[in-house]
Amino acid sequence: MNLKKLIALGLAGCFLFSGCAEQRAVAQQMLENSKQENRYESTSFAMDTIMTFTIIHEDGEELLIDAEQEVRRLENLLSVTIDNSEVKQINENAGNEPVRVSADTLALLQAGKEMGAATGNAFDIAISPVVKAWGFTEEEHSVPAQETIDALLTLTSLDDVTVDVENSTVYLEKEGMAVDLGGIAKGYASDKLAELLKGKGVESALLSLGGNICAIGTKPDGSLWKTAVQNPLDANDYVGLLEVSDICIVTSGGYQRYFEQNGKQYHHIIDPATGWPAESGLLSVTIVCESGTKADALSTALFVMGLDDALKYWKTQNDFDAIFVTTDGEVVATEGLKDSFQFEGQDNDFTYRLAERG
Ligand code: AMP
Ligand code: MG
Numbered sequence: 135m136n137l138k139k140l141i142a143l144g145l146a147g148c149f150l151f152s153g154c155a156e157q158r159a160v161a162q163q164m165l166e167n168s169k170q171e172n173r174y175e176s177t178s179f180a181m182d183t184i185m186t187f188t189i190i191h192e193d194g195e196e197l198l199i200d201a202e203q204e205v206r207r208l209e210n211l212l213s214v215t216i217d218n219s220e221v222k223q224i225n226e227n228a229g230n231e232p233v234r235v236s237a238d239t240l241a242l243l244q245a246g247k248e249m250g251a252a253t254g255n256a257f258d259i260a261i262s263p264v265v266k267a268w269g270f271t272e273e274e275h276s277v278p279a280q281e282t283i284d285a286l287l288t289l290t291s292l293d294d295v296t297v298d299v300e301n302s303t304v305y306l307e308k309e310g311m312a313v314d315l316g317g318i319a320k321g322y323a324s325d326k327l328a329e330l331l332k333g334k335g336v337e338s339a340l341l342s343l344g345g346n347i348c349a350i351g352t353k354p355d356g357s358l359w360k361t362a363v364q365n366p367l368d369a370n371d372y373v374g375l376l377e378v379s380d381i382c383i384v385t386s387g388g389y390q391r392y393f394e395q396n397g398k399q400y401h402h403i404i405d406p407a408t409g410w411p412a413e414s415g416l417l418s419v420t421i422v423c424e425s426g427t428k429a430d431a432l433s434t435a436l437f438v439m440g441l442d443d444a445l446k447y448w449k450t451q452n453d454f455d456a457i458f459v460t461t462d463g464e465v466v467a468t469e470g471l472k473d474s475f476q477f478e479g480q481d482n483d484f485t486y487r488l489a490e491r492g
Pocket of ligand 1: 270385
């Protein structure tokens with residue numbers, strides 16, 4: 135077993151065996167240390183994922199509560215399952231009437247539409263009826279009939295999602311349409327949290343919302359935040375490390391949610407052009423971008439596009455970088471990450487290359 139794996143397992147072990155006295159003493163010491171440097175951390179479950187917030191600030195304890203409340207507030211607006219959420223009301227009124235929504239819901243729907251247009255509809259917030267047909271919003275998953283997929287694809291056009299900024303309303307033009315912000319809402323939430331915390335004077339924090347990470351500033355000693363890019367084939371391993379400050383890092387991958395039927399895996403990222411899980415030759419896409427909202431939408435969209443189209447798209451933009459892990463075992467990072475990404479996948483037969491603009 136390589137050292138990297140040992141570290142990963144050791145970290146997991148700390149949590150698994152934290153009942154013993156020795157571990158408790160270590161934990162106590164860590165707690166003392168963290169108090170000294172005003173380091174506060176909380177873990178909670180929201181937006182269908184595990185969230186861990188680390189805040190370094192003398193008022194960290196209250197700020198953690200503020201952060202959790204902000205997440206709940208957004209979840210109550212944006213969830214597709216919570217009764218009376220604004221998104222649920224929009225969906226229930228599809229083909230019926232426009233729904234008046236808050237500034238957050240309006241901004242996110244607008245961002246979702248913009249990212250759809252920017253990515254040639256690889257990102258599609260109206261894909262929900264198809265996602266539902268695959269069972270990804272339910273407990274029961276199964277491969278839908280092709281006729282079902284074909285029929286539902288007529289309900290997924292972003293042109294039929296009308297966002298009226300002047301009147302603060304959203305209208306889904308056809309009955310049966312629905313929006314699903316699962317591919318962008320956590321990114322938006324991370325931006326809102328960062329804004330809230332910075333506004334309260336936080337200069338050092340790390341927010342982790344499932345696959346979405348947002349770094350505020352640097353660590354208190356001025357060193358960079360370090361995060362691992364997971365090996366999509368092994369939850370206890372990683373393909374490389376990113377060292378960053380003041381940036382968001384979002385990963386999408388088929389490995390994050392899938393089911394198996396007749397020995398084949400079907401994952402949750404749907405290609406809006408076919409209605410089937412995107413089979414684009416990628417295992418994961420990690421986006422590094424100042425905007426968490428954009429990073430989230432792009433990680434989903436570039437996964438759908440596949441490596442070649444994603445790199446072509448990246449070359450037309452200048453506000454993000456990306457790391458791709460392909461089904462062929464290649465790790466490709468875009469050139470802006472030359473210094474901040476350290477490839478570590480060689481032990482597991484991954485190969486590495488840097489993609490350049492030229
Ligand atoms: P992410 O984990 O950010 O890549 O988002 C994946 C989630 O977004 C899925 O679980 C679906 O709820 C939704 N989704 C699936 N395919 C798409 C797509 N092509 N565009 C937008 N959202 C999608
Ligand atoms: Mg996403």
